Amino acid sequence: MMKVLLLWLPLLHRVDSLMYLAIIAPQDPTLLIGSSLTANCSVAADSSLRAEDLYWTLNGRRLPLEAYKVLSATTLSLTLSKLNGSQQQSGDNLVCHSKEGGILAGSCLYVGLPPEKPTNISCWSKNLKDLTCRWTPGTEGETYLHTNYTLKYKLRWYGRDNICREYHTAGPYTCHISKDLALFTPYEIWVEATNRLGVATSDVIMLDIVDVVTTDPPLDVHVNRVGDLEDQLSVRWSAPPALKDFLFQAKYQIQYRVEDSSEWKVVDNVGNQTSCRLAGLRPGTVYFVQVRCNPFGIYGSKKAGIWSTWSNPTAASTPRNGRTPGVCEPKSGEHNNTLRRELKQFFGWMRKHGSSYGCANLSIKMYDQWRVSLQKSHKTRNQVLSGDKS
Numbered sequence: 001m002m003k004v005l006l007l008w009l010p011l012l013h014r015v016d017s018l019m020y021l022a023i024i025a026p027q028d029p030t031l032l033i034g035s036s037l038t039a040n041c042s043v044a045a046d047s048s049l050r051a052e053d054l055y056w057t058l059n060g061r062r063l064p065l066e067a068y069k070v071l072s073a074t075t076l077s078l079t080l081s082k083l084n085g086s087q088q089q090s091g092d093n094l095v096c097h098s099k100e101g102g103i104l105a106g107s108c109l110y111v112g113l114p115p116e117k118p119t120n121i122s123c124w125s126k127n128l129k130d131l132t133c134r135w136t137p138g139t140e141g142e143t144y145l146h147t148n149y150t151l152k153y154k155l156r157w158y159g160r161d162n163i164c165r166e167y168h169t170a171g172p173y174t175c176h177i178s179k180d181l182a183l184f185t186p187y188e189i190w191v192e193a194t195n196r197l198g199v200a201t202s203d204v205i206m207l208d209i210v211d212v213v214t215t216d217p218p219l220d221v222h223v224n225r226v227g228d229l230e231d232q233l234s235v236r237w238s239a240p241p242a243l244k245d246f247l248f249q250a251k252y253q254i255q256y257r258v259e260d261s262s263e264w265k266v267v268d269n270v271g272n273q274t275s276c277r278l279a280g281l282r283p284g285t286v287y288f289v290q291v292r293c294n295p296f297g298i299y300g301s302k303k304a305g306i307w308s309t310w311s312n313p314t315a316a317s318t319p320r321n322g323r324t325p326g327v328c329e330p331k332s333g334e335h336n337n338t339l340r341r342e343l344k345q346f347f348g349w350m351r352k353h354g355s356s357y358g359c360a361n362l363s364i365k366m367y368d369q370w371r372v373s374l375q376k377s378h379k380t381r382n383q384v385l386s387g388d389k390s
């Protein structure tokens with residue numbers, strides 16, 4: 001302990017004496033972009049330092065002599081005009097140096113713009129349990145200064161202002177309210193943007209939580225063949241359970257794509273059924289299918305609900321169109337098929353490449369990876385063949 005103290009004492013002493021060597025005025029100013037700044041570096045009269053020997057740096061770059069003016073034996077001034085926005089939100093470093101390069105004093109310059117009015121506030125409630133809002137930070141956003149966004153809300157008629165506490169929960173410019181929410185009374189919600197140069201307040205939006213409800217994606221999505229109909233697949237699922245105690249209606253959407261395309265096709269007319277048959281599909285083709293849910297009319301709300309996210313993709317393949325006229329279909333046709341063969345290969349591949357993933361991780365992602373590796377190995381084989389020919 002003693003040793004540490006002894007080591008520190010001389011150091012502290014040096015820092016103390018350094019702090020007396022010079023003063024920058026103004027200290028840590030906040031300025032608008034395009035404005036000018038004149039700053040003084042004044043050294044202590046009893047020091048051996050002379051103003052004419054000093055120099056300035058901004059963010060480590062030495063500033064040119066033309067910008068200096070010796071005001072007296074102890075004061076050197078600096079003039080910067082048409083200031084740019086700060087390079088970092090924590091401010092630019094303006095430093096006054098002795099002839100030998102030592103740091104005599106420092107100041108932070110905050111150069112930027114006042115915040116702009118936040119716009120486009122939208123909110124949603126997951127299962128009536130919470131409220132999350134998102135907004136857009138003014139038309140440009142960039143202020144070059146640290147800007148705080150505060151989401152405030154109150155019950156319309158008799159509430160007092162509340163401040164949302166959990167930010168960035170659903171991406172940038174979002175806030176999450178998880179406690180003490182009332183149903184059937186509209187809330188007023190707005191966002192205040194604050195930085196060193198000012199405050200800007202968004203318009204106030206008004207909403208009732210029962211009008212902005214969303215829920216989890218449907219559960220247990222199963223995709224199956226329809227006998228050996230080669231252009232069809234049946235999809236069924238269960239309603240998300242979280243809302244079952246509330247009075248509401250649900251509608252669903254399905255989207256599906258073939259495995260080698262990223263383009264989803266949406267089936268919009270599913271209504272409130274929990275099953276649907278996809279038709280007009282390509283034979284012998286793997287399809288990925290997702291389902292989402294829209295809970296509407298919560299407690300009689302007249303507003304359209306908000307769609308859940310999509311369920312994780314589920315895959316199945318249509319039967320291959322392999323029937324030749326005049327040849328009997330094998331009885332076990334439905335089992336001795338491409339999918340079965342593919343699945344066998346897939347599981348073999350999984351054992352080789354996926355051992356670190358464990359059983360619970362048998363996902364569509366893995367299946368995708370396997371298809372990609374399969375395509376790659378086909379490609380290499382073809383390249384080798386055509387290379388041989390030439």
Ligand SMILES: *[C@@H]1O[C@H](CO)[C@@H](O)[C@H](O)[C@H]1NC(C)=O
Nearest residue numbers: 025026038039040071075077
């Ligand atoms: C700089 O020093 C001069 C002369 O002492 C003084 O008139 C002026 O107000 C000072 N400027 C600032 C920004 O302190």
Ligand SMILES: *[C@@H]1O[C@H](CO)[C@@H](O)[C@H](O)[C@H]1NC(C)=O
Nearest residue numbers: 058079080081082083084085
């Ligand atoms: C502002 O930026 C321009 C271009 O990067 C530069 O030439 C100019 O020196 C900067 N002005 C100041 C005051 O730093």
Ligand SMILES: *[C@@H]1O[C@H](CO)[C@@H](O)[C@H](O)[C@H]1NC(C)=O
Nearest residue numbers: 119120121122134135136137
């Ligand atoms: C407004 O917000 C919605 C939903 O967050 C977003 O899709 C849209 O692009 C935003 N509009 C603007 C102009 O930022």
Ligand SMILES: *[C@@H]1O[C@H](CO)[C@@H](O)[C@H](O)[C@H]1NC(C)=O
Nearest residue numbers: 146147148149194195196197
């Ligand atoms: C922004 O918020 C932080 C933390 O609440 C606070 O320390 C800081 O002073 C605020 N800045 C402005 C410009 O309001």
Ligand SMILES: *[C@@H]1O[C@H](CO)[C@@H](O)[C@H](O)[C@H]1NC(C)=O
Nearest residue numbers: 248249250251271272273274
């Ligand atoms: C589905 O909608 C129909 C009419 O659109 C309605 O008669 C039926 O009760 C609804 N079923 C469920 C389970 O909500």
Ligand SMILES: *[C@@H]1O[C@H](CO)[C@@H](O)[C@H](O)[C@H]1NC(C)=O
Nearest residue numbers: 322329330332333335336337
């Ligand atoms: C599957 O069918 C093909 C021809 O249709 C046949 O050659 C093969 O032996 C069958 N495999 C099994 C395991 O039944």
Ligand SMILES: *[C@@H]1O[C@H](CO)[C@@H](O)[C@H](O)[C@H]1NC(C)=O
Nearest residue numbers: 356357358359360361362363
């Ligand atoms: C699934 O894999 C991910 C990494 O891809 C890993 O973080 C996670 O723990 C795994 N889960 C199980 C149940 O093995």
